[in-house]
Amino acid sequence: MIQTRALTRSFRIKKGVVEAVRGLDLSVSEGELVAFLGPNGAGKSTSLRMLTSLLSPTSGTAVVAGHDVVREPAQVRRHIGYLGQGNNAGHLYEPRDELYNQGRFYGMDRRAARRRADELLTDFDLAPMARRRVGSLSGGQRRRLDIALALVHRPRLLFLDEPSTGLDPQSRAHIWQHIRRLHELHGTTISFSTHYLEEADQYAGRVLIIDNGRVVADDRPERLKEQQASDCITVTTGDEESARHAATVGEQVPGAHGATVDGKTVRLRLGDGAAGLPEYLRALEAAGVKALTAELSRPTLDDVFLNLTGRRLRETAAEQESGEA
Amino acid sequence: MKTVTDTGIAFAREMVPELRAPIALAVNAVLPLLFLALFGPLLTSTPGIGEGSPWQWFLPGILVLLALSGTAGAGANLLMEINSGSFERMLVTPMNRTALLAGRTLKEVLTLAAQGVLLILVLLPTSFELFPLGALAGLVLLATFGVGLGALSFTLAVLARKQEQVFYLVQQACFLPLMLLSGVLLPMSLAPSWLYTVSRFNPVAHIVEAERALFAGRFAEPAVLYGGVCALAIAGLGLFFGARVMRDVRV
Ligand SMILES: Nc1ncnc2c1ncn2[C@@H]1O[C@H](COP(=O)(O)OP(=O)(O)OP(=O)(O)O)[C@@H](O)[C@H]1O
Ligand SMILES: [Mg+2]
Numbered sequence: 001m002i003q004t005r006a007l008t009r010s011f012r013i014k015k016g017v018v019e020a021v022r023g024l025d026l027s028v029s030e031g032e033l034v035a036f037l038g039p040n041g042a043g044k045s046t047s048l049r050m051l052t053s054l055l056s057p058t059s060g061t062a063v064v065a066g067h068d069v070v071r072e073p074a075q076v077r078r079h080i081g082y083l084g085q086g087n088n089a090g091h092l093y094e095p096r097d098e099l100y101n102q103g104r105f106y107g108m109d110r111r112a113a114r115r116r117a118d119e120l121l122t123d124f125d126l127a128p129m130a131r132r133r134v135g136s137l138s139g140g141q142r143r144r145l146d147i148a149l150a151l152v153h154r155p156r157l158l159f160l161d162e163p164s165t166g167l168d169p170q171s172r173a174h175i176w177q178h179i180r181r182l183h184e185l186h187g188t189t190i191s192f193s194t195h196y197l198e199e200a201d202q203y204a205g206r207v208l209i210i211d212n213g214r215v216v217a218d219d220r221p222e223r224l225k226e227q228q229a230s231d232c233i234t235v236t237t238g239d240e241e242s243a244r245h246a247a248t249v250g251e252q253v254p255g256a257h258g259a260t261v262d263g264k265t266v267r268l269r270l271g272d273g274a275a276g277l278p279e280y281l282r283a284l285e286a287a288g289v290k291a292l293t294a295e296l297s298r299p300t301l302d303d304v305f306l307n308l309t310g311r312r313l314r315e316t317a318a319e320q321e322s323g324e325a
Numbered sequence: 326m327k328t329v330t331d332t333g334i335a336f337a338r339e340m341v342p343e344l345r346a347p348i349a350l351a352v353n354a355v356l357p358l359l360f361l362a363l364f365g366p367l368l369t370s371t372p373g374i375g376e377g378s379p380w381q382w383f384l385p386g387i388l389v390l391l392a393l394s395g396t397a398g399a400g401a402n403l404l405m406e407i408n409s410g411s412f413e414r415m416l417v418t419p420m421n422r423t424a425l426l427a428g429r430t431l432k433e434v435l436t437l438a439a440q441g442v443l444l445i446l447v448l449l450p451t452s453f454e455l456f457p458l459g460a461l462a463g464l465v466l467l468a469t470f471g472v473g474l475g476a477l478s479f480t481l482a483v484l485a486r487k488q489e490q491v492f493y494l495v496q497q498a499c500f501l502p503l504m505l506l507s508g509v510l511l512p513m514s515l516a517p518s519w520l521y522t523v524s525r526f527n528p529v530a531h532i533v534e535a536e537r538a539l540f541a542g543r544f545a546e547p548a549v550l551y552g553g554v555c556a557l558a559i560a561g562l563g564l565f566f567g568a569r570v571m572r573d574v575r576v
Contacts, residue, residue: 052417074419082417086410092342098411101338105418149414 001157001189002028002051007060009046020046022213023060028191030156033183035200036193037301038210039313044193045085047210048159051191052082065157078106081155085162088146091135095126095145098134099152106153113152120148124178140171147178158182160192164199172196176203197301197313209305216308221301228307229299230257231273233280235266236293246289253280273298331421335428343432356395357440358447360387364510373512378452385536386509388441388467389529393504395440396474399433400482400492407486422571426479430567433475434468441467456542463539469556470532476563483570503529528555 007024010017021043028034036044049055051064053073062069065079089098096117103113121127124144129137134145143163150158163179164172180203182188194200200207201221209217209224217224233250237243243266247259250268253276257269270276273296284291305313343349365383368374374382406412415425441464449455478496485491506520507513507529513521524530535552543549 054413054416077417078419080417082414084410084413086408086413088411088414090406090411091409092346094345097338097341097345101334101341102414102418104334104337105415105420107419 004062009058031187033205034191035204035207037200042210043213048161081150081158083150083160088149089134096130102149102152124148140167158190211309224304225299229303230269232297233268234295235291242289249283249287328421328424331424332427335425336431339432373515380448380453385540389533390509396433396471397478399475400478403482423568426567426571430475434471437471459539459542463536469560473559473563476567480566480570507533531555
């Protein structure tokens with residue numbers, strides 16, 4: 001569905017050049033659900049905008065839905081659905097009118113466009129708001145409408161730029177329910193960008209971690225976590241002396257990558273935490289160290305990001321926000 | 326062919342909120358009447374506006390003023406849609422891009438023409454004398470001018486999308502001199518000769534003069550020719566630049 005080769009895009013700005021995307025090589029097959037995960041400014045939107053023909057690449061090629069984005073943008077547009085980072089629906093309009101207009105934009109006749117609009121209003125639980133002004137809808141309702149607009153022509157390939165950013169957890173879950181249904185029921189190929197690692201982890205079959213315009217990792221989320229990060233056992237002891245002792249014991253546990261001590265707490269990194277935990281506790285007991293609490297945590301994509309870039313995704317996002325303020 | 330159908334579809338989208346919210350229609354109708362009610366009475370004693378009803382002289386001026394203040398500001402709406410994201414969504418559809426702009430322009434022109442007709446109807450019971458053919462030609466000329474202004478305003482909106490204030494700055498910077506030097510409110514013949522000379526370089530002044538001739542039922546005047554040429558040139562420039570920026574637009 002998507003093939004790109006060395007796709008790059010730079011922007012000229014007052015103080016030089018921003019290389020927003022530096023060499024994207026990507027191949028997405030039919031039916032995949034791919035996440036573009038990265039901090040603010042990583043180049044997610046720029047990548048999606050090149051793939052949807054909104055932005056011409058500085059160099060490289062991209063074939064989307066069988067058509068070259070530069071040479072045949074009209075063909076590409078016919079076959080894809082796109083949800084931008086902004087709002088798809090005009091604020092002065094009513095949802096039903098915009099869905100109807102969108103149908104007309106894709107060449108449907110009036111009746112078909114009206115029928116499709118009503119269908120989507122029902123599908124996305126928007127029927128009660130069909131005649132309200134878009135500007136007066138809640139963030140979650142508006143985002144559902146935006147997605148519905150991207151689906152009017154039943155595209156087989158969908159690009160969603162931050163579909164759930166800025167929404168409360170409940171609305172986010174609701175949005176994702178719709179996106180997953182689309183993927184499971186119709187086999188729609190979906191690429192979405194996000195900076196919520198839970199979303200990429202939970203919903204995507206494949207995650208591209210993007211940092212500074214480059215793809216730094218590309219795999220199934222489970223495999224990324226397996227390969228790029230480790231489980232962590234946290235044990236607390238009665239005093240610092242025992243904690244240090246516990247760390248030395250921990251390093252002997254098979255599969256352990258190392259232990260760190262922080263006051264009365266020991267953190268032990270290891271490959272398979274579920275098997276390692278009972279083993280570690282037995283070893284501690286044998287060594288006469290009393291563990292007060294023990295906790296196992298599985299790695300997150302944040303740990304993967306940390307391992308790959310030396311920064312945390314959450315910190316990077318926070319830094320950027322304070323930098324912009 | 327697709328351009329024509331798509332223009333119709335884009336036009337229909339623009340018309341919907343107008344029809345749904347009569348407020349917009351009302352504002353569009355009240356504005357010209359306000360001009361009429363507030364400026365009109367001043368004119369009765371103004372020299373240089375010829376014999377007969379002052380409305381005869383004043384109506385063409387208001388029509389052009391409406392185009393300058395309304396149609397020329399049409400880009401503001403587009404700017405809003407560019408910033409909210411809904412314009413981007415349209416760019417990803419198979420819609421012909423020139424048609425996206427043409428449809429919008431068409432709506433602006435239709436609004437302008439409707440305002441013109443409304444004004445004529447309001448003035449009918451007064452001393453205003455209607456020359457049907459002349460008035461029709463006057464409205465066509467106005468619509469042509471409107472096409473150009475609308476398209477230029479949209480072009481400006483697309484170009485200034487990253488810095489909204491540039492749009493308003495340029496629009497204001499053009500509006501004031503074009504209006505003051507066009508003689509819409511006072512006859513240019515009263516102006517000192519240097520000002521009059523300057524006004525000869527203002528296409529809007531020629532359009533106003535052409536409108537005055539047409540609304541007085543006089544076709545065979547050089548003013549009509551000059552005004553017509555100016556309006557056509559503005560329309561041509563607007564459509565040319567509009568189609569160009571739309572082709573390359575990257576929001
Ligand atoms: N039109 C533009 N002109 C100049 N620079 C741009 C433009 N668009 C994007 N950039 C720059 O390119 C880089 C990548 O931007 P992009 O919007 O792709 O990031 P993103 O990953 O989508 O971030 P976010 O999570 O904030 O949406 C940023 O440094 C941004 O400032
Ligand atoms: Mg983005």
